Amino acid sequence: MFEALLKNGPLDTLSLRKESHLSGATSQSPFNHALEILQMQFKVLPVATCEAGAWKYAFVYDLTHNYYPDLIERTRYISDNAAYEKLLTLYARTMGVFQVKEVTSFFGWHPGQLDRPLSNLVKSGSLQPVSVEGSTAEHFCTKELII
Numbered sequence: 001m002f003e004a005l006l007k008n009g010p011l012d013t014l015s016l017r018k019e020s021h022l023s024g025a026t027s028q029s030p031f032n033h034a035l036e037i038l039q040m041q042f043k044v045l046p047v048a049t050c051e052a053g054a055w056k057y058a059f060v061y062d063l064t065h066n067y068y069p070d071l072i073e074r075t076r077y078i079s080d081n082a083a084y085e086k087l088l089t090l091y092a093r094t095m096g097v098f099q100v101k102e103v104t105s106f107f108g109w110h111p112g113q114l115d116r117p118l119s120n121l122v123k124s125g126s127l128q129p130v131s132v133e134g135s136t137a138e139h140f141c142t143k144e145l146i147i
Helices: 002-008 013-019 025-040 071-075 080-095 100-107 111-124
Strands: 044-050 058-063 127-130 139-142
Touching: 002 013, 002 058, 013 025, 013 058, 025 044, 080 100, 080 111, 080 127, 080 139, 100 111, 111 127
Parallel strands: none
Antiparallel strands: 044 058, 127 139
16 A cells, blocks of 8 residues: 555545555455554555545545655654653543543554653643543543643
8 A cells, every 4th residue: 555655646545445456345454454554653644535436535645755745854853752742632632531541552552652751741730630430540631621
């Protein structure tokens, strides 16, 4: 799939399936899984929609470095912890209340990767530990939800 986008440039979902040789009826799950992995790794992203297929609607995908050619240079000086903190904060704002295992599962991270960023966000007051009725697991939320 990555190679198909590298060779052809942006492709709609149907064309991407065809160019990746994953257009058969039994290929839907492998195609979706590969696309999910590439998106989680920030290698591929949807950049548009188009009229394609029976529903006349499909996403157009491109390689991240093609769509954002200066991304590497712009992010060069962002530390891993700062990146984790930013993504964790955005996740918290989106989800409201969360557990670490939910975040790590969503992003495909190892639990230990969040120890320092989570601690920093709690110390700064950006995130707060909260208890959730009926659960013994540790949960967190943004300070805006508490106030």
